[in-house]
Amino acid sequence: MSDTTLKQASKKALPPMKSSPASTAETVQIDLRQPALAALLAWLVPGLGHFYQRRWAKGALFCVCILGTYIFGVVLGAGKVVHTGGTSQLVRGTLFSQAVQRWTFVPQACVGVPAVISLVQHVRVSGGGQPLFGGWFAPPRSIAELGSNEQNGDELSYWNEKLNSRYDIGMLFTMVAGLLNVLVIYDAYAGPVIAEEAKDEEEDGKAGKENDKQGG
Amino acid sequence: MMLLGASVLANQMWYAIPLVVAVSLVYGATRHEWMGPILSHAWRTCFWMLTFIGSIFILLFTLNWLWG
Numbered sequence: 001m002s003d004t005t006l007k008q009a010s011k012k013a014l015p016p017m018k019s020s021p022a023s024t025a026e027t028v029q030i031d032l033r034q035p036a037l038a039a040l041l042a043w044l045v046p047g048l049g050h051f052y053q054r055r056w057a058k059g060a061l062f063c064v065c066i067l068g069t070y071i072f073g074v075v076l077g078a079g080k081v082v083h084t085g086g087t088s089q090l091v092r093g094t095l096f097s098q099a100v101q102r103w104t105f106v107p108q109a110c111v112g113v114p115a116v117i118s119l120v121q122h123v124r125v126s127g128g129g130q131p132l133f134g135g136w137f138a139p140p141r142s143i144a145e146l147g148s149n150e151q152n153g154d155e156l157s158y159w160n161e162k163l164n165s166r167y168d169i170g171m172l173f174t175m176v177a178g179l180l181n182v183l184v185i186y187d188a189y190a191g192p193v194i195a196e197e198a199k200d201e202e203e204d205g206k207a208g209k210e211n212d213k214q215g216g
Numbered sequence: 217m218m219l220l221g222a223s224v225l226a227n228q229m230w231y232a233i234p235l236v237v238a239v240s241l242v243y244g245a246t247r248h249e250w251m252g253p254i255l256s257h258a259w260r261t262c263f264w265m266l267t268f269i270g271s272i273f274i275l276l277f278t279l280n281w282l283w284g
Binding site: 028030055057058061062065066068069072165169172173176177180183184186187191192193 | 228231234235237238239241242243245246247248249250251254
């Protein structure tokens with residue numbers, strides 16, 4: 001184990017977890033291995049960083065919960081809910097207004113693999129090419145880009161009309177999954193955040209013991 | 217009561233349940249390392265969130281029923 005890793009590991013020694021009697025007086029030493037690499041892996045696929053750190057149970061939990069939520073959202077939205085917001089033909093205006101129109105991609109991009117696929121699709125479609133993977137994760141196109149009158153309005157309007165509330169719910173699921181992965185990336189990088197209540201209880205306990213000593 | 221039952225059954229709020237469970241488990245897992253404390257924390261978070269959402273739902277439903 002390298003010095004850096006040792007330092008990180010000792011930093012992660014948790015106080016006794018008083019929320020559960022079984023874990024009283026239990027301290028945890030975690031070998032975070034290479035935290036930056038673990039964080040990168042956690043970003044790419046939720047749970048992968050924890051598998052790399054051999055934290056199997058938490059890795060499996062993150063994988064099932066976050067990836068499950070993300071995939072459920074994508075399937076609910078028929079693969080149309082994760083995208084970069086549209087090509088420059090569809091999303092116009094100042095840089096700020098373009099960023100506002102693309103804001104949903106920010107939390108979604110906290111899960112790496114679909115974000116990378118979305119960016120590849122964006123580059124491909126913006127260059128005039130056809131989207132890959134049956135159009136999954138591809139940005140919506142404008143009427144001009146579609147080049148036909150087979151549907152009214154741009155592709156984003158068509159998806160909203162066709163999928164109805166499933167589009168919004170799918171979008172919500174993928175965004176929440178992405179935001180949850182931020183917590184997971186932090187956990188892979190720096191270990192679990194110590195619960196405030198456990199910290200407070202421990203401090204109260206120490207103060208109580210000191211008072212007893214002084215009183216006795 | 218029938219209206220409340222029909223409203224609950226047909227409501228899109230059912231989609232919130234898997235979301236709440238996933239959020240609770242992930243949140244708990246980022247605060248503890250072992251499964252015991254994680255599940256205990258997740259259960260408390262899940263219960264609190266569902267109670268909160270349910271309370272808001274019942275409040276809005278009641279207001280709607282009174283003025284609807």
